[in-house]
Structure formats: structure tokens, C-alpha cells
Amino acid sequence: MRAQVKEISLKAHQTTENASTMYHILFIIGFVHLLNDSIQAVVPAMFPILAESLGFNFTQLGLIAFAVNMTASIMQPLVGAFSDKHPMPKLLPIGLTFSLFGMLGLALAPSYGVILLSVMLLGVGSAAFHPEASKVAHMASGTRKGLGQSVFQVGGNAGQSLAPLITALILVPLGQLGAIWFTLVAFLAVMILVYISKWYGQQLTINQTRKRNSGEDAPTIGKSIKIAFVLLIFLVFIRQFYHAAITNYFAFHLIGTYGMRIDHAQIYIFLFLAAGAVGTFLGGPIADKIGMKNVLLFxxxxxxxxxxxLPYTGPKLSMVIITIIGFILLCSFSVSVVYAHQLLPGRIGMVSGMIIGFSFGLGAIGxxxxxxxxxxxxISTTLLYASFLPLLGIFTAYLPNENKIQELHKANLV
Incomplete structure (x- = not known):
């Protein structure tokens, strides 16, 4: 009898989101994700400026990246786990308010310590935003989970891809103070999220009523599923480690090796991130055709x-190669989130916090x-060594495919 109750609960979680896809909510939350991550992108975009104007070395720049990413990564799973039990729609605009003050501090910071404090406020804002926003995207997706996460995540990747343009068009001519313009971006995001939080609150009321009537509860997770989730976290960590190497330091390789100007070197990073945004969007539909595990492996x-x-190519060929790498590497971005949701159904906030936040923060250690x-x-020799990291992706072969995940969940019902 207990197994039958659990199986009914599992089926309920698999069919809970059978409502129609709310495209306008998806595109709005995806757009806010773009705004949020464009704000976050100001931090690595400022690295060449800070190195040139304040004389920071690579270790100091790495600590700045570590501060913003680890603040976000440590808090995101905690916020997500708490919000799974106690949803907090108002946390969305509150989180971006933290980002607004963080950006203001970054633009006006007179010292290294104030810069660290400011980027930590940005990390708090990101930690508050991502788990709840991912749940909004999940709710609005209806039955089209892959598409929903693709729309949501491509917004974030598009925002990140703006970092090189931010450097070239704003920070190079205006310097550190140019970051103050992004307080307006944060304010716009806060205003939009006030609307989104109202819609989110209404959906929570509907879902809570349905859950009380159905007796639905999150299914128990077995050992094999837990192992698969840990392996997924490791693979995302490896991907983000290499991602951090390219976005934070490849421009220095180009400047040092080929004597490029800062704004020219940033074009390469823009191509990498823009191609990654395209890969993020197409990854979901491709996974629908060939399976999520296959996309993760590829x-x-x-x-x-x-x-x-890449490290052996010249300036012209490397522009092509880095673009292709960006597309292939990040086509698993949204897929990894949906895959994690399948592994741990009913824990959308915590899972999103782990995949989008914690594993990314581990990558920031890179x-x-x-x-x-x-x-x-x-830095050029260091990037050469880092280029071997994606080879560890061979361990993706040990992940269960979608059918195996369902079998493991059903086996755990007995």
C-alpha cells in the first residue's frame, strides 16, 4: 500500500505541470535573467580596467571573481531548499535590490576591500534571484520543460555575453565609474519582478490547494539517484571551471601574446559567450530529439x-575555434538543469540552486x-593546462538516461 501511495505521488509530480505554457511569463523572466546576468557580467568585464588602473594582479582578480561567485553559490542551494518549503515571491525584487546597491558600491569603490564587499552584495542578489526565478520558469513551462529552461537560461547566457561589449563600449571609455549605469538596469529588473512576483504568488496559491487535495509529496530519492546527482554536479563544475578560464583570462592571453588592445580582445570573449547563448537555447530541443544524456556527453x-x-591557434583561427567551443560547451547548460529536475522531482528550488549556483561557485574556485x-x-601556459579539463566529461557516460531515471524512481517505491 505504501509503495502504491508513493507511485501515485511520483506520477503526480510527473504530470503536475500539464498546464499550458505561459509564454509571456517565460519571456519576461528570461529577459529579467538577461538583465540580472548582465549586471553580474560587469564584474569580469572590469578585470582589464582594474588591472590597468589599480594595478591588481591575477590573484587579486581571481579573489574578486571568487567573492561574487562563492557568495552566490553558497547561498543559492540554501535559499532554494528553504523556498521549496516556504516559497518567497517577494524575494525576487528584494534580491535585485541587493544587486542595485552592490553595483553602486562597485562603481564608487575607493579600495580593494570595498570592491570585495560590493561584489558580495551582487552575489547575494544572484542567490536570491536564481532559485525562485527558476521555479517561475518551471511553472510557466507547462509540459514543455526543456523549452522553458532554454528560454530562461538563454536569457542569462545572453546577459553574460554582454560582458565584452560592456568593457569595450562603457568601461574602457568611462572607467570604473561607468559601472554606475547598471544601477538603472537593476532598477528596471526590480520593477519587472514586482509584477512577476504577483503572478508567482497566485500560482503558488493554486498549487498549494491542489497539493492539499491530492496529498502529493516529494518522492523519496534512492542511492543511485543521489550518486547520479553528485556526478552531474562534478561535470557542471568541470564545465564551469573551463568557462571561468576563458571568460576571465583568455583576453589577457590575447593581449600578452598578440599585443591586442583590450576592446579587441573582448570580441573573442563576446563570440564565445554569444555562441554559448545560442547553444543554450538549442540544447533543449536537441535533447528532445536525441536525449539529455547524449547532449551532456557531446x-x-x-x-x-x-x-x-585553441592555445596553439593564431588570432584569426582562434576567433573561429572559440566560437565553436562556446556553442558546443554550453549546449548542455539548460539541459543539465532539466536533467537535475528529473533526478530530484519536487525539489526545484534546491536543485536549481545546486546546479546554477553551487556548482558554478565551485567553478569560480578555478x-x-x-x-x-x-x-x-x-597565463598562456596556465590556459594550456586548463584546456584538458573537458576530457573529464567522459564520466558523463556513467549518468543514467531518462528511461533509467524513471526505472530507478519506480524501484525506490518498493
Missing amino acids: SMIGAAPLCIW SIVIGWVGDQIG
């Missing part, structure tokens, strides 16, 4: 040879490691 193993080749090693042996 994302790492397919990119690995190009990543190893910023410190790469920065410190770069100070010792040179």
Missing part, C-alpha cells in the same frame, strides 16, 4: 579536442587557481 567530449587545440598559477608560470 557537450564535453565534442568540445575537448577544440579546447586543447578563477583563483588559474589566477594564482598564471602569476607563477604565465
Whole structure:
């Protein structure tokens, strides 16, 4: 009898979101994700400016990246787990308010310590935004979960891809003070999220009524599922470690090796991130055709040879190669989130916090490691070693496919 009750609960979670897709909510929350991540993108975009004007070394820059990402990563799973039990729609605009003050502090910071404090406020804002926003996207997706996460995540990746343009068009001519313009971006995001939080609150009321009537509860998670989730976290960590290497330090490789200007070097990072945004959007539909596990595997193993080749290419060819790498590497971005949701149904906030936040924060550790090693042996040599990281994606082969996940969940009902 107990197994039958659990099976009914599992089926309820699999069919809970059978409502129609709310496209306008999806596109709005995706747009706010773009605004949020464009604000976050100001931090790495400022690295060449801070290195040139304040004389920061690679280790100091790595610590700045570590501060913003680890603040967000440590808090996101905690916020997500808490909001799974106690949803907080108003946390969405509150979170972006923290980001607004963080950006103001970053623009006006007179010292290294104030910069660290300001980017930590940005991290708090990100931690508050992502778990709840991911749940909004999940709710608005209806039955089209892959599409919903693709729309939501491509907004974030598009925002991140603006970092090189921010450097070239705003920070190079205006310097550190140019970051103050992004307080207006944060204010716009806060206003939009006031509307989204009202819609989110209404949906929560509807869902809570349905859950009380159905007796639905989150299914118990077995050992095999937990192992698969830990492996997924590791793979996302490896992907983000390499991602941090490219976005934070590849411009320095181009400047040092080929004598490029800062604004020209940033074009390469823009191509990497823009192609990644396209890959993020197309990854979901591709996964619908060939399976999520196959996309996850292709994302790492397919990119690995190009990543190893990249440090040996010249300035013209590297522009092409880095674009292809961005597309392949990040086509698993939204897929990894949906895959994690399948592993742990009913824990959308916590799962989103782990995948989008915690694993990314672990990847930010790479910023410190790469920065410190770069100070010792040179950034170009360091990036050469980092290029072998995607080879670890071979462990994706040990992840269960979608059918196996359902079998594992059903086996745990007995």
C-alpha cells in the first residue's frame, strides 16, 4: 500500500505541470535573467580596467571573481531548499535590490576591500534571484520543460555575453565609474519582478490547494539517484571551471601574446559567450530529439579536442575555434538543469540552486587557481593546462538516461 501511495505521488509530480505554457511569463523572466546576468557580467568585464588602473594582479582578480561567485553559490542551494518549503515571491525584487546597491558600491569603490564587499552584495542578489526565478520558469513551462529552461537560461547566457561589449563600449571609455549605469538596469529588473512576483504568488496559491487535495509529496530519492546527482554536479563544475578560464583570462592571453588592445580582445570573449547563448537555447530541443544524456556527453567530449587545440591557434583561427567551443560547451547548460529536475522531482528550488549556483561557485574556485598559477608560470601556459579539463566529461557516460531515471524512481517505491 505504501509503495502504491508513493507511485501515485511520483506520477503526480510527473504530470503536475500539464498546464499550458505561459509564454509571456517565460519571456519576461528570461529577459529579467538577461538583465540580472548582465549586471553580474560587469564584474569580469572590469578585470582589464582594474588591472590597468589599480594595478591588481591575477590573484587579486581571481579573489574578486571568487567573492561574487562563492557568495552566490553558497547561498543559492540554501535559499532554494528553504523556498521549496516556504516559497518567497517577494524575494525576487528584494534580491535585485541587493544587486542595485552592490553595483553602486562597485562603481564608487575607493579600495580593494570595498570592491570585495560590493561584489558580495551582487552575489547575494544572484542567490536570491536564481532559485525562485527558476521555479517561475518551471511553472510557466507547462509540459514543455526543456523549452522553458532554454528560454530562461538563454536569457542569462545572453546577459553574460554582454560582458565584452560592456568593457569595450562603457568601461574602457568611462572607467570604473561607468559601472554606475547598471544601477538603472537593476532598477528596471526590480520593477519587472514586482509584477512577476504577483503572478508567482497566485500560482503558488493554486498549487498549494491542489497539493492539499491530492496529498502529493516529494518522492523519496534512492542511492543511485543521489550518486547520479553528485556526478552531474562534478561535470557542471568541470564545465564551469573551463568557462571561468576563458571568460576571465583568455583576453589577457590575447593581449600578452598578440599585443591586442583590450576592446579587441573582448570580441573573442563576446563570440564565445554569444555562441554559448545560442547553444543554450538549442540544447533543449536537441535533447528532445536525441536525449539529455547524449547532449551532456557531446557537450564535453565534442568540445575537448577544440579546447586543447585553441592555445596553439593564431588570432584569426582562434576567433573561429572559440566560437565553436562556446556553442558546443554550453549546449548542455539548460539541459543539465532539466536533467537535475528529473533526478530530484519536487525539489526545484534546491536543485536549481545546486546546479546554477553551487556548482558554478565551485567553478569560480578555478578563477583563483588559474589566477594564482598564471602569476607563477604565465597565463598562456596556465590556459594550456586548463584546456584538458573537458576530457573529464567522459564520466558523463556513467549518468543514467531518462528511461533509467524513471526505472530507478519506480524501484525506490518498493
